Amino acid sequence: MSREQQAVARARKAFETGRSKSVEHRIRQLKNLQRLFTEKQSVISAAVKKDLNKSEVGTQLYETLGLEGELNTAINHLKEWAAPRPVEKNLLTISDTVYIKPEPLGVVLIIGAWNYPWAVTIQPLIGAIAAGHGGPAANLHRQRALPRSDWGVSETQELLRQRFDHIFYTGNSVVGKLIMEAAAKNLTPVTLELGGKSPCYIDKNCDLTIACRRVAWGKYTNCGQTCIAPDYILCEPSIQDRVIEEVKKAIKEFYTDNPKTCPDYGRIINQRHFKRIMNMLEGSTVAAGGDNEESDCYIAPTVLRDVKPEAKVMQEEIFGPLLPILSVSGLDEAIKFINKGEKPLALYCFSSDNKVINRMTDETSSGGFLANDCLVHFSVGSLPFGGVGNSGMGCYHGKYSFDQLSHLRSCLIKKLNMEGVNRMRYPPHTPKKLGWARFFILNSVDLGWVGRMALLAVMVVVAAVVLQCTAQWCYQSQYSCDDTCRDPIRWAAQFPSCGGLRQSPINIVSTKVHVNSALPPFNFIGHTNTINITVENKGHSAHFALPHSVRLTGGALPGHYRAAQFHFHWGGNGRPGSEHTIDGEQFPMELHIVHIKEPYGSLAEAEHDMAGIALLAFLFEESPDDNPHLDSVIASLGRVKNNGSSTVIPNFRLSDIIPSDKDLFSYYRYVGSMTTPGCEQAVAWTLFHRTLPISSLQLDAITQQCRFWTGQPMTDIFRPTQPLDGRVVYRSKAGAALRGVMHWWVGVSSVLLGRTGLIH
Numbered sequence: 001m002s003r004e005q006q007a008v009a010r011a012r013k014a015f016e017t018g019r020s021k022s023v024e025h026r027i028r029q030l031k032n033l034q035r036l037f038t039e040k041q042s043v044i045s046a047a048v049k050k051d052l053n054k055s056e057v058g059t060q061l062y063e064t065l066g067l068e069g070e071l072n073t074a075i076n077h078l079k080e081w082a083a084p085r086p087v088e089k090n091l092l093t094i095s096d097t098v099y100i101k102p103e104p105l106g107v108v109l110i111i112g113a114w115n116y117p118w119a120v121t122i123q124p125l126i127g128a129i130a131a132g133h134g135g136p137a138a139n140l141h142r143q144r145a146l147p148r149s150d151w152g153v154s155e156t157q158e159l160l161r162q163r164f165d166h167i168f169y170t171g172n173s174v175v176g177k178l179i180m181e182a183a184a185k186n187l188t189p190v191t192l193e194l195g196g197k198s199p200c201y202i203d204k205n206c207d208l209t210i211a212c213r214r215v216a217w218g219k220y221t222n223c224g225q226t227c228i229a230p231d232y233i234l235c236e237p238s239i240q241d242r243v244i245e246e247v248k249k250a251i252k253e254f255y256t257d258n259p260k261t262c263p264d265y266g267r268i269i270n271q272r273h274f275k276r277i278m279n280m281l282e283g284s285t286v287a288a289g290g291d292n293e294e295s296d297c298y299i300a301p302t303v304l305r306d307v308k309p310e311a312k313v314m315q316e317e318i319f320g321p322l323l324p325i326l327s328v329s330g331l332d333e334a335i336k337f338i339n340k341g342e343k344p345l346a347l348y349c350f351s352s353d354n355k356v357i358n359r360m361t362d363e364t365s366s367g368g369f370l371a372n373d374c375l376v377h378f379s380v381g382s383l384p385f386g387g388v389g390n391s392g393m394g395c396y397h398g399k400y401s402f403d404q405l406s407h408l409r410s411c412l413i414k415k416l417n418m419e420g421v422n423r424m425r426y427p428p429h430t431p432k433k434l435g436w437a438r439f440f441i442l443n444s445v446d447l448g449w450v451g452r453m454a455l456l457a458v459m460v461v462v463a464a465v466v467l468q469c470t471a472q473w474c475y476q477s478q479y480s481c482d483d484t485c486r487d488p489i490r491w492a493a494q495f496p497s498c499g500g501l502r503q504s505p506i507n508i509v510s511t512k513v514h515v516n517s518a519l520p521p522f523n524f525i526g527h528t529n530t531i532n533i534t535v536e537n538k539g540h541s542a543h544f545a546l547p548h549s550v551r552l553t554g555g556a557l558p559g560h561y562r563a564a565q566f567h568f569h570w571g572g573n574g575r576p577g578s579e580h581t582i583d584g585e586q587f588p589m590e591l592h593i594v595h596i597k598e599p600y601g602s603l604a605e606a607e608h609d610m611a612g613i614a615l616l617a618f619l620f621e622e623s624p625d626d627n628p629h630l631d632s633v634i635a636s637l638g639r640v641k642n643n644g645s646s647t648v649i650p651n652f653r654l655s656d657i658i659p660s661d662k663d664l665f666s667y668y669r670y671v672g673s674m675t676t677p678g679c680e681q682a683v684a685w686t687l688f689h690r691t692l693p694i695s696s697l698q699l700d701a702i703t704q705q706c707r708f709w710t711g712q713p714m715t716d717i718f719r720p721t722q723p724l725d726g727r728v729v730y731r732s733k734a735g736a737a738l739r740g741v742m743h744w745w746v747g748v749s750s751v752l753l754g755r756t757g758l759i760h
């Protein structure tokens, strides 16, 4: 048996004892690892000094500090991570216990690279221990502190002939493919943390001194041997000379006039890599640096100017201290250039203009994206770190390491009773049974986070099942005395927020609103894009899903918001159906465009923030003529008649159904809630003065097409207005200056929080 086979056998035996599965055991192991970094700090630093000429402080800053943080996070959160995770259920499974159970996979092989030898091996190891793996085979690669040269390859190759339950590899993409090939033999899942050419776009609209200092830091740290180092700069020719001067200034500031003698400037790992990097200089013009000494593996911080895309230095990841500058005519060309290459591990964009940054994020893809800085995303444990496409697959850091190295097992525990409900899925199959199955499967019930108490909670759920099945919420129009669904006045019994003090919709009394000159116009982004949107009948209304490229800023909202969907509220048979009323008048129909604040990913995440959701509301007024922009909307509703059905509207533009920006400076603003259960009190409402036209024929077409989840015609889908409860409604003043925008929001929030008794 080879020593690699023995190591794997030992690890598997240890795993099979089941000891590593106990959370207490995992925490003990993590604490042991923590001790290693306090007790052996100087040995660790000395080894890395020999390998890469990193100073002791440098090793702590770039390697062990991050590991200490990861260890603390894992130790503090492990119980929560490892606990069963209850999930949302549908009506069919409401009485079952449904959860995700994170489980260790078995034996994990971790293969690391030499450039940050501790960070890239121990960080996945922390995840592996946390996930409950038995003695990972770990990396066998050798650093120069041990036998010098490329030892480790043959041992790794032998290891790869063994069977593992996961392989976590950090290194170059060529070897990454070999790893995947070896893993395929046993269908072993892999995480590949690879590299590539990470572009850095510098916009002319930015502080070049600061931008170049940050780029120089990102590039020359560890002598350029960082997987996420900015590989090359893209900028307009007009700023190239300034960029060179500023990078030179930063080099001097960090590493003195003579980087060779500076303790903070590193060395290339070995002569093979030294030659590889020096070869890349061929055909390019050195604008700064260029000095080198092979025997010392020294290459000075170097800048290359006017580099062509065909140049040698642009054909592969540099992984050394050369910084090529390529000319582009502007943002469009930079995006085109980046998209022509493989998807990078990191993408950097320096600009003072948010539009530039937004376009760069929206129109490119990369493992990570950083605006106006380099490398630091690696140190944020709450961000998943990993590549995409050629830069890798899978991710880690913090909880992501735990999840990456766990099997997220789906568990559904049913009881052997309630067979009646199951009959809808047993043969003989009939359309009626299908109708019931649609109802039970398509209606989800979010019971919230039950955590480790899942077992106890499910008993409560079982007890409540009969009540729950018959207690769906409905609009007043659906309710009749024979029904058991909950109409709006009884929503609060099941959804407590619906009885809160900041509920929507409201009646706006125009003489009582406060005129506020600090309410500026909105900035609509992506509203004119032509998109394909999915429309779905949700049982209570129809939702028109919007892509994340549609965004919103301005309007004194406290941040950037991404569109999620829009929907309408309507009446029926000539009855008005708006939710908001003005001076008691209800309008024929109301449009709501729902936006979620960044960086929240969903309504559920945003609901804990008082302004987590921005809702734009438009009232409709009856017009003698049809509004042609509503044709595609009306036609799509005809294709989603029943609960759960969906369709696509191709080539849709949001700007076609709402007025242009210049007509939207005038609006009401107040803080309220969603108007359907759970009535989350997290909404900054904007109700525009400008109404939208709709003909009576169009209104009839809209209100007569869809059906509720109960099968009845979907009419009068609005919630009655709610008490203001001391809230203030503001009205924007046309042409107001931007000044004081933040003050307005802070002012409103404190007024509101104070009045609702949340602050004193």
Ligand SMILES: NC(=O)C1=CN([C@@H]2O[C@H](COP(=O)(O)OP(=O)(O)OC[C@H]3O[C@@H](n4cnc5c(N)ncnc54)[C@H](O)[C@@H]3O)[C@@H](O)[C@H]2O)C=CC1
Binding pocket: 111, 112, 113, 114, 115, 116, 120, 139, 140, 141, 151, 152, 153, 156, 157, 170, 171, 172, 173, 175, 178, 192, 193, 194, 195, 196, 226, 227, 228, 317, 319, 345, 387, 392
């Ligand atoms: N995404 C990330 O987190 C990181 C990615 N990298 C990337 O790693 C690359 C630099 O490291 P490398 O030169 O790859 O490091 P390396 O030469 O140390 O190789 C990485 C690992 O692969 C093993 N290995 C090498 N050749 C092998 C073969 N033929 N068969 C089996 N195993 C083999 C080595 O023993 C080592 O453990 C760069 O592309 C860099 O961007 C580096 C650090 C972090």
Ligand SMILES: CCCCCCCCCC(=O)O
Binding pocket: 061, 062, 115, 116, 119, 120, 225, 226, 227, 228, 375, 376, 378, 379
């Ligand atoms: C304070 C910022 C720390 C940046 C550390 C960067 C480590 C990159 C990982 C790698 O190349 O192996």
